[in-house]
Amino acid sequence: MEVIDYLIRRHTMVMDLFWEHMYLIVVAVGIAIAVGVILGIVITYNRALANGVLVVCQVLMTIPSIAMLGLLLPFFGIGFTTGMLALVLYSLLPIVRNTHSGIMEIDKAIIEAASGMGMNEWRKLIKIKVPLALPVIMAGIRTATVMVVGIGAIASYIGAGGLGQLIFNGISRTNPPMIITGAIFISIIAVGFDLILGWTERRLRVPGR
Numbered sequence: 001m002e003v004i005d006y007l008i009r010r011h012t013m014v015m016d017l018f019w020e021h022m023y024l025i026v027v028a029v030g031i032a033i034a035v036g037v038i039l040g041i042v043i044t045y046n047r048a049l050a051n052g053v054l055v056v057c058q059v060l061m062t063i064p065s066i067a068m069l070g071l072l073l074p075f076f077g078i079g080f081t082t083g084m085l086a087l088v089l090y091s092l093l094p095i096v097r098n099t100h101s102g103i104m105e106i107d108k109a110i111i112e113a114a115s116g117m118g119m120n121e122w123r124k125l126i127k128i129k130v131p132l133a134l135p136v137i138m139a140g141i142r143t144a145t146v147m148v149v150g151i152g153a154i155a156s157y158i159g160a161g162g163l164g165q166l167i168f169n170g171i172s173r174t175n176p177p178m179i180i181t182g183a184i185f186i187s188i189i190a191v192g193f194d195l196i197l198g199w200t201e202r203r204l205r206v207p208g209r
Helices: 002-045 047-062 065-076 080-104 108-116 121-158 164-173 176-205
Strands: none
Touching: 002 047, 002 080, 002 121, 002 164, 002 176, 047 080, 065 080, 065 121, 080 121, 108 121, 121 164, 121 176, 164 176
């Protein structure tokens, strides 16, 4: 009941923070997709490079979020940019790994058939490799998106905005309705993205449905 009362009184502020959080996630994941997919494609051509890049991405994910923000602060300062870059770095592993795995797991006979038809590497990549790997790539994007929705709450600690402000302010003021409101709306965003991207992934896996 207290949460509902709080929402009624502060609904404008809550919705502003909701859209700030959405914007932070969309920008971060959008950049991560562009970088991660390209990087995942590039490393399919060099096993040593693939091992190195995947290890670096794994190491980045092991760094605690507060520590990551602290490492970026001296270079980018307090605000949206630092929070967004931290989320991009956390998003890379599932996207890079799934792009790499999706392409490497394509039946070699299909690639050989495309070569036999006279396709150059670029056409094989655009016409064969990426389309066939797309469901696996989408699964990585889905994992990354849902993961950084929660991590995005911590980014508000350094002024990146978003629903994390409700949680941190609620803790400092010992205000449970504020904390619960922030947690509920973050969960709504995570579930929403998961449902949408899960539906998209299933459509890609079962053409025509």
